[in-house]
Structures are given as C-alpha cells and as structure tokens.
Amino acid sequence: MKPGFRQSMAWLHTWAGLVTGWVMFCVFVTGTATYYRADISHWMRPELQAAAVEPGVAVERGAAYLKVHAPKAVAWFVSVPQAERPLLDVYWFDSFETPIRQATLDAGTGAPTTVRATQGGDFLYRFHYELQMMPGLGRWIVGASALVLLVALMSGIVTHRRIFSDFFTFRRDKSAQRGWLDAHNVTGVLALPFHLMITYTGIVTLAFTLMPWGITSAYRGDELRFFVEAGQSPAWRAAAGRPADALPLAPLMARAQAEVSEPLEMAIINNPGDAASTVVAVFEEPKGLAHRHPQVVFEATSGAVIARFGTLKPAAHVFTSFLGLHEAHFAGPALRGLFFLCGLLGSATIATGLVLWAVARAPKAGAVPGFALSLVRGLNLGTILGLPIGIAAFFLANRLLPVAMNERATWEGAVFFAAWGLAAMVGLARPYARTWREMGAAAALLFLSVPLVSALTTDRGLDFAGFDAAMIAIGLTLAWGARKVSHYRGPARLRAATAPEALARA
Amino acid sequence: MTPSSVLLNLALSFAGLSALCLAMDRHHRAIFRVAPSRRQARALRGAGWCGIAASFAAAVILADWNFGPVQWLGSLTGAALLVVGLVSYRPRWIRPAALAALPLAAAAAFLA
Numbered sequence: 001m002k003p004g005f006r007q008s009m010a011w012l013h014t015w016a017g018l019v020t021g022w023v024m025f026c027v028f029v030t031g032t033a034t035y036y037r038a039d040i041s042h043w044m045r046p047e048l049q050a051a052a053v054e055p056g057v058a059v060e061r062g063a064a065y066l067k068v069h070a071p072k073a074v075a076w077f078v079s080v081p082q083a084e085r086p087l088l089d090v091y092w093f094d095s096f097e098t099p100i101r102q103a104t105l106d107a108g109t110g111a112p113t114t115v116r117a118t119q120g121g122d123f124l125y126r127f128h129y130e131l132q133m134m135p136g137l138g139r140w141i142v143g144a145s146a147l148v149l150l151v152a153l154m155s156g157i158v159t160h161r162r163i164f165s166d167f168f169t170f171r172r173d174k175s176a177q178r179g180w181l182d183a184h185n186v187t188g189v190l191a192l193p194f195h196l197m198i199t200y201t202g203i204v205t206l207a208f209t210l211m212p213w214g215i216t217s218a219y220r221g222d223e224l225r226f227f228v229e230a231g232q233s234p235a236w237r238a239a240a241g242r243p244a245d246a247l248p249l250a251p252l253m254a255r256a257q258a259e260v261s262e263p264l265e266m267a268i269i270n271n272p273g274d275a276a277s278t279v280v281a282v283f284e285e286p287k288g289l290a291h292r293h294p295q296v297v298f299e300a301t302s303g304a305v306i307a308r309f310g311t312l313k314p315a316a317h318v319f320t321s322f323l324g325l326h327e328a329h330f331a332g333p334a335l336r337g338l339f340f341l342c343g344l345l346g347s348a349t350i351a352t353g354l355v356l357w358a359v360a361r362a363p364k365a366g367a368v369p370g371f372a373l374s375l376v377r378g379l380n381l382g383t384i385l386g387l388p389i390g391i392a393a394f395f396l397a398n399r400l401l402p403v404a405m406n407e408r409a410t411w412e413g414a415v416f417f418a419a420w421g422l423a424a425m426v427g428l429a430r431p432y433a434r435t436w437r438e439m440g441a442a443a444a445l446l447f448l449s450v451p452l453v454s455a456l457t458t459d460r461g462l463d464f465a466g467f468d469a470a471m472i473a474i475g476l477t478l479a480w481g482a483r484k485v486s487h488y489r490g491p492a493r494l495r496a497a498t499a500p501e502a503l504a505r506a
Numbered sequence: 507m508t509p510s511s512v513l514l515n516l517a518l519s520f521a522g523l524s525a526l527c528l529a530m531d532r533h534h535r536a537i538f539r540v541a542p543s544r545r546q547a548r549a550l551r552g553a554g555w556c557g558i559a560a561s562f563a564a565a566v567i568l569a570d571w572n573f574g575p576v577q578w579l580g581s582l583t584g585a586a587l588l589v590v591g592l593v594s595y596r597p598r599w600i601r602p603a604a605l606a607a608l609p610l611a612a613a614a615a616f617l618a
Contacts, residue, residue, distance in 0.1 A: 165530070167526075167527075167586075168523075168527045168530070168533060168586070168589055168590050168593050169532065169533075169590075170590055170593075170594040171594075172594060186590050190583050190586040190587055190590065191583045193579045193582075193583070194579070194580070194583060288572060289572055289573070289576075325576070330573065332508065332509065332512075333509060334508075334509040334512035334513070335512055335573075335576070335577055335580060338512070338577075338580035338581065338583065338584050339580065341583065341584055341587070342580065342583055345583065345587070
C-alpha cells in the first residue's frame with residue numbers, strides 16, 4: 001500500500017531530524033550561549049577593568065603599534081575599546097594571500113596586554129557556525145545541516161496532527177514514549193516562530209558559502225566589487241607605490257563622528273604609509289533590525305571625504321535585516337532573555353527528538369539492542385551531556401590554566417574538546433540509562449564548581465554574580481534531570497504489572 | 507524595548523494563554539474536575555484571544571513595528587512555557603496566576 005502524505009512526512013521528519021540532530025544540537029547550544037558572548041568574554045578576562053579611553057586616542061594608539069610591528073601591511077584594522085570589551089584589538093593583512101593577524105593591546109597604554117590569553121565567548125561563537133574546523137568545511141557542514149533541519153521543521157509541522165489541541169499538553173503519567181513525545185512537541189511548538197526564524201536566517205547568513213556561484217559568475221574573480229556595489233564596503237584603492245605622510249587619525253575620526261550619531265567601532269587604514277592610502281571610520285549599527293554599519297571614507301593624506309555609506313539598497317537591506325534578526329544585537333536585557341529561552345527550547349526540541357528516536361525503538365525487556373540503536377544511544381549521551389561537560393570544562397580551564405602559559409588560548413579549546421571527547425567515549429562504551437544519571441551528575445557538579453573555582457582564583461567579588469547565577473541554574477537543572485532519570489521507574493500501571501514478576505525473579 | 511514593556515507583554519500573553527488553556531476540556535477538567543460549559547468555554551476563548559491581541563497592540567505601540575512583532579512572539583513563547591509548566595506541575599495555580607497577571611500588566615503599562 002502506498003503510504004499517505006502524513007506518513008511520508010513523518011518518515012522524512014524522523015530521518016532528517018536524526019541525521020542532523022547531533023550537529024544542530026551543538027549549533028543551537030553554542031548559538032544560545034552566544035547571545036551572552038560579551039558577558040562570557042568579560043568573565044573570562046577577570047583582570048580587565050573598564051577604563052574610559054577617547055575613541056580617537058585609542059585609534060592613534062593602535063596605529064602607533066601597527067606602524068612598528070606591521071609597517072608593510074596592506075591594511076590595518078583598529079577596533080575601538082567598548083564597555084563590554086575594554087581592550088584595543090588590532091588586526092592586519094601582510095598581503096591579500098596571507099591570513100589575518102591579530103594583537104590585543106592595553107587600551108590605556110597601547111602595549112600588548114598582560115590579561116590572560118583567551119578566546120572568550122568568541123570560542124563558542126565560532127564553534128556555532130564553523131564547529132572550530134577549517135572555516136570552509138565547518139560552514140558547509142553547519143549550512144547543510146541547517147538546510148536539512150529546515151526540512152525536518154516543515155515536515156514536523158505536517159506530522160504533528162494536534163498542534164492546537166495538544167498545545168499546552170505535557171503528559172508525564174503515561175508511557176515514557178508519550179512523555180518524550182509531548183516534551184518534543186511542546187518545546188517545538190511553543191517556540192516554533194523562533195525555530196523557523198533562526199534556522200532560516202541562519203541559512204541566509206551562510207548563503208554566500210552555500211551558493212557562491214551567483215557572485216562568482218557575475219563578478220568573475222572580483223568578488224570584492226559585489227560588496228562595494230551592494231553598498232556594504234568601500235571600493236578598494238590600489239597603492240600608488242610611493243610613500244607619503246598621512247594626517248593624524250584622531251581629527252579624522254572626530255570629523256566622521258560629527259556626521260554619525262552612533263559610537264565609533266573601528267578604524268580601517270588601507271595601504272598605510274602610501275600616497276593613495278585611505279582611512280575608513282566604521283560606526284556601530286543604528287537602532288533597527290538591520291545589521292549594518294555606517295562608514296565614512298577619507299583620503300589619508302588630504303583628509304578629503306571620498307565616500308559615505310549608511311543606507312542600503314533593498315536587497316542588501318533585507319539580507320542585513322535577516323542577519324540582524326539572527327544575531328539579535330538590538331535586543332535589550334529582557335528581550336535577550338527571551339531569545340535565550342527560545343534557544344534553550346530549540347536545543348531541548350532537538351535533544352528530546354533524538355532521545356525519542358531511541359525510546360521508540362527500545363527492544364523488549366531482556367532483548368539485546370542492535371548496533372544502530374546502541375550507536376544512537378551512545379551518540380545521544382555523548383552529545384546531549386558531552387557538550388555541556390565540554391563547556392563547563394572550558395570555563396574551568398579558563399580559571400585553572402596558568403596565566404603565563406604558552407598558547408594558553410589554544411589550550412582552553414583543547415580542554416573543551418578533551419573533556420567532551422572523554423564524555424563521548426564513555427557514552428559510546430556504556431549507552432545505558434545508568435550512564436545518563438552518572439554523566440548528568442558529573443555535568444551538574446562541573447557547572448556548580450565553576451563559581452566556586454572562580455571565587456577561589458579571582459578577587460572580583462560579586463562583579464560576575466549574573467554569570468555565577470547562570471552556572472548554578474544550569475548545574476541545578478542538570479542535577480534535577482539526573483535525579484529524575486534515576487528515580488524514573490516507568491509509568492504506574494506498567495509498574496504494577498511488572499512488580500510481581502520482579503518479586504518472583506528475586 | 508524596555509524591561510517593563512517586555513513585562514507588560516509577558517503578563518498579557520500569560521493571562522491570554524491561560525484563558526485559552528482553561529477553555530480546553532482536558533485542562534479545565536484537570537483543574538476543576540468538570541469540563542467547561544459551552545458558554546464558559548466561549549467566554550474564556552474570547553478573553554484569551556483578547557489578551558493576545560492586547561499584547562500585540564502593546565508591543566507595537568511601545569516597541570514600534572520594527573521590534574514589536576519580535577517582542578510579541580518572544581513573550582508568547584515565554585508565557586506559553588510558563589502555562590505548560592503550571593498546568594503539568596501545579597494546575598491549581600493557573601487561575602490565581604492569570605488573575606494576578608492582570609494588575610501586574612497594569613503596573614507594567616504604567617511604568618512603560
């Protein structure tokens with residue numbers, strides 16, 4: 001018999017969800033954490049106290065460092081210290097073929113910072129869309145998984161017959177499968193607008209990676225011109241090849257600031273020291289959904305304004321609005337909290353879906369589970385509990401690794417992967433219900449120890465109360481989950497039926 | 507997009523969704539042991555949709571057409587999660603909580 005439409009969609013939902021579930025769970029969890037990227041970065045640099053520095057002065061300091069350390073670079077980038085990141089970051093390209101280089105300076109002195117080396121919240125942010133792999137490969141995996149997730153979302157809506165009548169329903173007293181299905185449905189349906197929005201806009205942000213051919217064929221190797229014509233970046237001016245003295249940067253920044261109401265975010269100096277050098281003042285995004293930055297471009301030697309960017313053409317405006325909606329930079333603390341909650345619900349939807357796949361295929365009591373089921377159970381454990389364990393270990397490493405350690409920032413990442421890998425191996429080796437309880441308790445302890453270790457190794461008092469509270473809340477939630485799993489004895493009526501048997505066996 | 511405008515959204519969404527939840531046979535029975543009469547159910551449903559509409563209006567007025575709908579959807583998700591949590595763990599608290607949400611909404615509207 002030919003299966004009906006809904007059956008086909010249920011099949012599609014099951015398998016599309018399973019194959020992308022593990023990757024997308026990691027993407028959702030790290031993406032949700034990224035709503036608090038600045039707060040995480042702040043916590044991970046406890047030595048840093050905010051010092052107010054004039055933006056123009058900061059730009060001059062960054063340029064002075066670059067003049068000494070990167071005099072032959074084709075472009076310098078100096079990012080202005082912000083309240084949430086009171087450091088002076090400088091970046092430069094030695095040539096267009098070499099990767100970008102970076103140094104972090106003290107905003108007050110312009111000398112390399114003595115603050116502990118860490119990737120901060122950027123680590124989780126980059127993991128969110130590149131999985132900390134080679135950028136091209138990581139983005140492809142995330143993008144392709146997100147495309148399949150969108151398919152899983154759509155087919156899931158068709159499959160779910162009782163969206164409205166089960167809208168508020170979470171039955172805990174029926175079978176285990178019913179409970180997991182209700183949890184999957186409730187977390188999926190309640191935040192459905194968010195799930196659709198975040199998956200779709202996420203794919204849009206990776207559109208140029210997934211489908212580069214439009215730009216490649218239309219611009220034939222001059223992809224930079226696309227961004228110029230889209231009004232997103234100024235045209236590149238080739239070097240004249242003869243040196244010339246540039247004007248001081250601070251007055252140029254002040255002139256640009258007089259035109260724009262947003263604060264200065266970054267200064268870009270193209271072809272520094274050359275007669276054709278240009279200076280770009282980049283400002284923070286104005287209030288609005290769109291993720292776009294006003295820019296003023298100067299000629300470095302004369303100080304003449306070459307170009308101004310602010311308004312975008314409709315297509316670019318739509319693109320940047322999707323980007324803005326995805327990143328939610330516009331959200332104040334309360335709305336940010338709701339976005340965070342929605343992200344947690346998205347993670348929970350994926351996690352419950354993965355568990356449901358295994359619960360629905362559980363063998364009868366006494367039967368040996370097949371290889372596929374054991375693999376899925378192991379991967380579920382290793383992902384759903386392994387990733388949180390990795391994140392907690394990452395935070396602990398930030399406090400426990402010696403401050404002066406070589407390659408310290410890389411080691412923090414190594415601890416993250418080592419802890420996660422260990423947890424994943426335990427999960428694969430022992431894919432049992434008991435392991436959920438033990439690993440859940442371990443994850444809870446790790447999160448609960450983060451504020452404790454932080455208090456013992458730093459002296460910032462209650463400066464990080466919010467972060468500490470979040471760690472305790474995550475730890476308690478994990479502990480509660482582990483307790484639930486260990487006390488779970490199956491539904492009441494099944495228990496009544498099996499009790500005599502158990503007695504007989506004993 | 508001030509915290510008080512988000513609170514107003516949450517309170518209105520919560521009151522509205524609670525009424526919609528109570529209008530359903532299964533949940534009404536879990537709380538009051540009986541299914542709602544047809545008139546009760548209709549009144550609760552009407553009140554529920556009014557709450558959700560009021561929440562949308564408040565979001566658009568206070569946070570503009572740009573952010574308003576985003577904030578409204580976010581508050582609906584947050585409020586719905588609260589309703590589901592209450593209805594499955596503390597069903598009897600729903601009615602007093604929904605009634606308490608109304609003065610809270612008024613206070614938040616005053617601040618916003």
